[in-house]
Amino acid sequence: MRLLLLEDTEDVAEAIVACFTRRGDAVDHAGTLAAARDLVAVQDYDIAILDVTLPDGEGTEVLRDLRQAGKGTLVLVLTARANVDDRVSALDGGADDYLVKPFDLRELQARVRALARRTQENRSALIEFGDIVFDPARCELDVGGVTVVLTRREFSLLEIMLANRGRVIAKERIFERMFSFNEVEVGMNAVETYVARLRRKLEGSRVSIKTLRGLGYQLVAER
Known part of the structure; x- marks a missing residue:
């Protein structure tokens, strides 16, 4: 956020x-x-x-x-x-x-x-999507019953993607939600880096991050 x-x-x-x-x-x-x-x-x-x-x-x-x-x-x-x-x-x-x-x-x-x-359709403390369960309070991610450790940046990215799950979200919007004004040394390419890292954490699950060239990223779940 x-x-x-x-x-x-x-x-x-x-x-x-x-x-x-x-x-x-x-x-x-x-x-x-x-x-x-x-x-x-x-x-x-x-x-x-x-x-x-x-x-x-x-x-x-x-x-x-x-x-x-x-x-x-x-x-x-x-x-x-x-x-x-x-x-x-x-x-x-x-x-x-x-x-x-x-x-x-x-x-x-x-x-x-x-x-x-309040801005989420599901107001539960836990966010379930596909076969992952995300607990923002404890900063924990469960993938198919296995706890996956996230860095704070990966946590931030996943929180953003889950809040917009199913929708395409522009790289620029992700960037402004992840980084504050005082982080002037961070460039837009950092988003790509953290997307790649989060993708690896989600490997083996039914949830994946799609890249839509020129548009942004989309978090989707296979049925």
């Missing part, structure tokens, strides 16, 4: 970025309202994690910008404000979830996974 994190407390931001990066997500971090607005102007995000109180305004202004622009980005609001009125205001303003500081990173990850499942 491609995530936007708006958080001005540096140590909190570093912990959140590290947490999701280890999982394989691409995270763009902004420490100010202005920086976050610059990011959403040029990049679409699956999920935005927005702190409320910032040096130059409130994170809910980014939420308002997203909703006014008609973007379907899922939004989780972070704040130290614990009163009910603040929570109601954020939710009524278009937020999808709300988490009060201090929080456990495991709960934040769980809430983000729950938000991601």
Whole structure:
């Protein structure tokens, strides 16, 4: 997933970025309202994690910008404000979830996974396709009853492909979901590399990744 994190407390931001990066997500971090607005102007995000109180305004202004622009980005609001009125205001303003500081990173990850499942037809915690079973919470893949170990990049790619299973997804879209802006050394060919690696992990299963030249990739399952 491609995530936007708006958080001005540096140590909190570093912990959140590290947490999701280890999982394989691409995270763009902004420490100010202005920086976050610059990011959403040029990049679409699956999920935005927005702190409320910032040096130059409130994170809910980014939420308002997203909703006014008609973007379907899922939004989780972070704040130290614990009163009910603040929570109601954020939710009524278009937020999808709300988490009060201090929080456990495991709960934040769980809430983000729950938000991601809202866009899936099957909202189960496990994703089954062909003869593979994918567990995003545990970062585990089962192929025909055998556990297969994935690197964080392979995990990220498989998550993207499963979210779009049966549909053709362009290489460019895969790239922007796998890599953040600060990974400037990574080129588009990295997608081909990780597709090849994931294909090897899926060998022997009924699931495969098709290449449609000039269009992109498609995850399919034989019946």
